[in-house]
Structures are given as C-alpha cells and as structure tokens.
Amino acid sequence: MKVIFKIWRQENTNTKGNFQSYEVDELTEDMSFLEALDHLNEVLVTKNEKTIAYEYDCREGICGQCGVFINGRAHGPHDNMTTCQLHMRSFRDGETIVVEPWRASAFPIVKDLVVDRSSFDNIIEQGAYISAKTGTAPEANSILVRKEIVDKAMDAAACIGCGACVATCKNSSAALFTSAKINHLNSLPQGKQEASKRVLEMTKQMELEGFGSCTFTGACEVECPEGISIINIAEMNARRTKAKWIG
Ligand code: SF4
Ligand code: FES
Incomplete structure (x- = not known):
C-alpha cells in the first residue's frame, strides 16, 4: 500500500x-x-x-x-x-x-504535530480531586450510590483529555472537557464536599486559559472519541449558576 x-x-x-x-x-x-x-x-x-x-x-x-x-x-x-x-x-x-496538529491558541504548537495542552492540566489542578481521610481503604459498600448516578459519573469520567473538542470547536471552547471533569466528581457523594468550589474554580481557570465561550454548536460532541455528551455542558452551567448564587 x-x-x-x-x-x-x-x-x-x-x-x-x-x-x-x-x-x-x-x-x-x-x-x-x-x-x-x-x-x-x-x-x-x-x-x-x-x-x-x-x-x-x-x-x-x-x-x-x-x-x-x-x-x-x-x-x-x-x-x-x-x-x-x-x-x-x-x-x-x-x-x-x-x-x-490541533489548532487553538490555548494549545500552542510545540513542534510539527505536537501541541502544548498544559492549559488542560491547569484546569484539572483547580478541582479534579476529592478530600478523603487517609488510612486503610474504606469498605466498598459503605457509601451506596444509585445506579443512574454511577452511570452518569462514569460516562463523564470517560474523558481522556485529548483536546479534540477544543480543536473542533469554532470558538476553541474547552466546555466539554471541563464539564466532563466537573460532572464526574460533582455527581458522586465523594465529590460533594468541594462541589461548589470545584465548579467555580475550574470554570474560572477555563476562562483564564484563553479558551472561547461555548455556543452549543455540538461539534465537540460529534468529534469526541469517548462520546461525551454536550448535556454535560448544560449541567455544568446550571451547577455554576447555583454555586454562584446559592453556594
Ligand atoms: S474530545 Fe472528549 S475525550 Fe477528548 S478532551 Fe474533549 S471531552 Fe475529553
Ligand atoms: S496514544 Fe493513548 S489514546 Fe492514543
């Protein structure tokens, strides 16, 4: 060939x-x-x-x-x-x-087909963690989680941080990536402690990194290799509004 x-x-x-x-x-x-x-x-x-x-x-x-x-x-x-x-x-x-290579100002080209996606790492640093007591592993069934919530969280967790959503979006928006990371943890009981802080800090960092605004074209969802749904973006926006006004 x-x-x-x-x-x-x-x-x-x-x-x-x-x-x-x-x-x-x-x-x-x-x-x-x-x-x-x-x-x-x-x-x-x-x-x-x-x-x-x-x-x-x-x-x-x-x-x-x-x-x-x-x-x-x-x-x-x-x-x-x-x-x-x-x-x-x-x-x-x-x-x-x-x-x-991916074309987005927040992903500068390093060489040939390689881009710098550390802007994603900076968003992750702002809230993609949970606080948990150290020590022995907790009993697996000590916190029961409803099946539909687990499914939703695991669907969001499938994001591999590839950046295709940003590169495909005409606004170079990172909303699909950021919403997947937020919804993964905010959906689960283990992520509730930092839920408001997480959505506020991660979306703020997303804007500071120079990504564009989401205008719901849906292009990101089409090209995402993991099939992350843009429903995550709507949910992130709702969580952000609630965190801003109610806490
Ligand atoms: S295209 Fe999909 S898997 Fe890749 S970073 Fe965006 S949301 Fe995550
Ligand atoms: S090399 Fe790891 S996803 Fe392609």
Whole structure:
C-alpha cells in the first residue's frame, strides 16, 4: 500500500509552519496510522532528514496523547475512535492524507504535530480531586450510590483529555472537557464536599486559559472519541449558576 502524507511541519512555537508531502510505500492495511508514521520516520532517518514529531503513549485509546487532524477531522474519519486506534485500511491505496496538529491558541504548537495542552492540566489542578481521610481503604459498600448516578459519573469520567473538542470547536471552547471533569466528581457523594468550589474554580481557570465561550454548536460532541455528551455542558452551567448564587 502506498499513500502520500501531507504533514504540517513547524520547528517550534515561534516559527511559521507549512505542509510538506511525503510519498510512503511498503505500508500494509493492517498497520495502525501511528505505525505508518513510524515507518515514515524510519525512512527519513535513512535519508538523514528531520523526523516528524507526534505524540502518543498508550496506543490503546486511553491516554489521550495522540490526537491530530486527519483529512480535516479530529482523530480521523471514524466516530468514537482515537488517532492511535485508526488503521491504514481506512484509506485508499494512493490517497493523499493531510495531517495537522490541533489548532487553538490555548494549545500552542510545540513542534510539527505536537501541541502544548498544559492549559488542560491547569484546569484539572483547580478541582479534579476529592478530600478523603487517609488510612486503610474504606469498605466498598459503605457509601451506596444509585445506579443512574454511577452511570452518569462514569460516562463523564470517560474523558481522556485529548483536546479534540477544543480543536473542533469554532470558538476553541474547552466546555466539554471541563464539564466532563466537573460532572464526574460533582455527581458522586465523594465529590460533594468541594462541589461548589470545584465548579467555580475550574470554570474560572477555563476562562483564564484563553479558551472561547461555548455556543452549543455540538461539534465537540460529534468529534469526541469517548462520546461525551454536550448535556454535560448544560449541567455544568446550571451547577455554576447555583454555586454562584446559592453556594
Ligand atoms: S471531552 Fe472528549 S474530545 Fe474533549 S478532551 Fe475529553 S475525550 Fe477528548
Ligand atoms: S496514544 Fe493513548 S489514546 Fe492514543
């Protein structure tokens, strides 16, 4: 299998980038997309050319590190799939595949396809924790939680922090990510102690980091590989209003 990768190359945050094309052959349909990029880098090494920088860790759809735009879609052509889970059989032999980093001012490009998502870490620091007594692990059933609440919290907890929601949103809003993190903990009894503080501090940090406002286009939900619902955003806004006025 042969494809033409048209890839964004940029030396660092302060330089201008551009697309460069690479014809890559000796690929197989069973290769993952990242393995195809690995193969391209091996070829570049043999030619003494600069390799392409891209991010990954788990390659199993868990860590959220690998996101890029592929032919204009976050994480590529399939719904509910991360870049690392994508395989070359999703492309035609001879196809040109355009690969770009996330585009958002709160995610500055570090190099080529790698962006700095520490703005997400800064939001997390403001409240994605609970206070609990240290010591031996508590009895598992000492706090009973209704099934529908557990399901809601676990659905929100599925967010892997990949940033596709921000990159896809025309406003570069981080509302889907932030709401998932808030609703995960605020839904559970264990998260109630800091519930008001959490929603106020995390949404404040979201604004300080320079993310845009949410206008409910729903684009984030469509491109989220974990299927996080925009209902989370409505719930976050309601929680924020309540925390502001009632506490
Ligand atoms: S909400 Fe979805 S798209 Fe946004 S960071 Fe979480 S997993 Fe990624
Ligand atoms: S490398 Fe971990 S989600 Fe893709």
